[in-house]
Structures are given as structure tokens and as C-alpha cells.
Amino acid sequence: MSVDLRRSPRLYVDAPLAAGAMVELLADQVHYLASVLRLGSGDSVRLFNGRDGEWLSAVAELSRKRGKLEARRQLRRQEGLPDIHYLFAPLKHARLDYMAQKATELGAARLAPVLTAHTVARRVNLDRLRANAVEAAEQCNLLAVPEVVEPQDLSDVLDTWDSSRRLIYCDEAAPLGNSLAALQGLAGPGGPVPPLAVLVGPEGGFSAQEQQRLRAHPDVTAISLGPRVMRADTAAIAALTLVQAACGDWR
Known part of the structure; x- marks a missing residue:
């Protein structure tokens, strides 16, 4: 043929x-x-x-x-996705569609909605979320589609966190620094991508209690996304790009 x-x-x-x-x-x-x-x-x-x-x-x-x-x-032949989960506070329709597509293109292996104190869109259409991931995979020559999981409260996520997976928390209140250098310390110069997760919060940011708990968690690395305030869908792209470049499969 x-x-x-x-x-x-x-x-x-x-x-x-x-x-x-x-x-x-x-x-x-x-x-x-x-x-x-x-x-x-x-x-x-x-x-x-x-x-x-x-x-x-x-x-x-x-x-x-x-x-x-x-x-x-x-x-x-089949290739696996890098072992990176993307955790996010749900957004409203069009922006959630966009975020799901871009997270898929950037190599997320799992899309996990997380409900926070300031989350506005608390209902998630999982079929629509998966359909956007499938469409992105089809259009971008990917060989796999990320898993889409049920929403969970942030407190439950942290209570049951797997200590073998590092959670990278995008902290809008973190002091500016070299986030790329901080991330590079999570993985060696070569070899497979270590189990990672990236967490981006809602438009209103994390509550003071959520910030305190995240910063105190032993399996969390907090990073800054720079001096400018980003919308949550933009933060998704910025964070996943940083992670892939520093300790993902872009190395």
C-alpha cells in the first residue's frame, strides 16, 4: 500500500x-x-x-x-508516556478544553481534576475531557492518550499521596528563583522520567490553609512560574514545559 x-x-x-x-x-x-x-x-x-x-x-x-x-x-511500535500526572482545579468549558488538549500534547500521562477551596467549576464532564485528550493525541501523532480520573478534593489527594511520586506545586506566592534549576535536582542527567506530578490551582489561587499544607508536605516541591500572574490554562503550559525540559523526556 x-x-x-x-x-x-x-x-x-x-x-x-x-x-x-x-x-x-x-x-x-x-x-x-x-x-x-x-x-x-x-x-x-x-x-x-x-x-x-x-x-x-x-x-x-x-x-x-x-x-x-x-x-x-x-x-x-508502542511508546509509553512520561510518568507525569497533571493535577488541576477545573476551569469553565472552553478553557478546560484547551487545557486538556495542551496537557496531552505536552506528555501528561494522567489528567486529574482537583477540587480546592476557590474552585469555581466544581462539576467536570469527564467524557468531554477525555474527548479533548483523544483529539489532541490524534492530531499530534501521539501513540497514547492520558488517563482521565474522577475529581478529588485536594485534602484527600494529599492524605493518600504516594510518596514515590514527587508533587511539583506551582506556588503563586513563592519567592522568585531559578525554578528550572530546582526541578533539575529531581532527576539525573539521563535515564527514565521519575514519577512526577504537577499541580496548578484555580484562578483565585490556593487558600492560606491549602498553601500551608502544601508547603509542609514532605513529597512536595514548590516552584514559581515567574513575576507575572498567569491564567490557570497558561500556567498549565508553563509548568509542564518547565518539568519536561528539566526532568522529563525533553532532556
Whole structure:
């Protein structure tokens, strides 16, 4: 099959992928391939499921209501995401969509909503959050989609924290310093990414009690994101960029 892979659409599927495997498409995927892209029999589609790598597949059946793809050959072997969790106070719709997409692009392995004293948007549509992560992974040639977990209160998160994972807390009240240097001390110059988590709070910041508890926690490293006040979705990008550059898979 000779195709321009850059022009082949990518889809995330849950089905196993192997040579000759037939993959049944979901309704929205059928609509996208049939009605938006207007693909036909034999046209190529790249598939990934987060377990079996990326596969070049061909349209075996496609109508307005149903579609099947046949996996033909593996293009890339599976690669894991860096072991970085992103914890965040939920935002309102469009900004939460944006944040989920950017955190996925920056390599977060888990998206974990955290409810704080000043969190305004206390209800989280997990299906929408995951859909944004899937879309970002499809568009950016990622081989895996971050896990999306149920919201938890910050106090519960800290009570049950796994001491093997370092929590990097973006402290808007922290004195300015070299955050990059502080983060570089969490990992050696090479080797795998250590288990890490990044926490960004709500627009109103953490309460005084939350700040006190975070700063006193033995598994927390507090960093500053500089002299300017950032919106929470911007802080997500800044923090994950710093972490990936200092102790993630950008080293």
C-alpha cells in the first residue's frame, strides 16, 4: 500500500490492533470518515490504541451508518508516556478544553481534576475531557492518550499521596528563583522520567490553609512560574514545559 502518510487521517480506537484485524468504528468516526473526509473503500487511515503502536489500515466497509477498517501493517511500535500526572482545579468549558488538549500534547500521562477551596467549576464532564485528550493525541501523532480520573478534593489527594511520586506545586506566592534549576535536582542527567506530578490551582489561587499544607508536605516541591500572574490554562503550559525540559523526556 503506497500512501502519503501525512495525508492519512489518524483515529484512536479501543480495539486490539494486529495484521488483518478488523476494527469496527464508532458512530462519530463513521461520520468523520464518510461525510467529512468522504473516504471510500481501500483509502488509508492510521490507527492507534495506546497499546499496540500505530497501524496503517484500509477502509474495508464505509457507509453513513457503519464502518470497518482492516489493519495492514505496523508503522510505529508502542511508546509509553512520561510518568507525569497533571493535577488541576477545573476551569469553565472552553478553557478546560484547551487545557486538556495542551496537557496531552505536552506528555501528561494522567489528567486529574482537583477540587480546592476557590474552585469555581466544581462539576467536570469527564467524557468531554477525555474527548479533548483523544483529539489532541490524534492530531499530534501521539501513540497514547492520558488517563482521565474522577475529581478529588485536594485534602484527600494529599492524605493518600504516594510518596514515590514527587508533587511539583506551582506556588503563586513563592519567592522568585531559578525554578528550572530546582526541578533539575529531581532527576539525573539521563535515564527514565521519575514519577512526577504537577499541580496548578484555580484562578483565585490556593487558600492560606491549602498553601500551608502544601508547603509542609514532605513529597512536595514548590516552584514559581515567574513575576507575572498567569491564567490557570497558561500556567498549565508553563509548568509542564518547565518539568519536561528539566526532568522529563525533553532532556
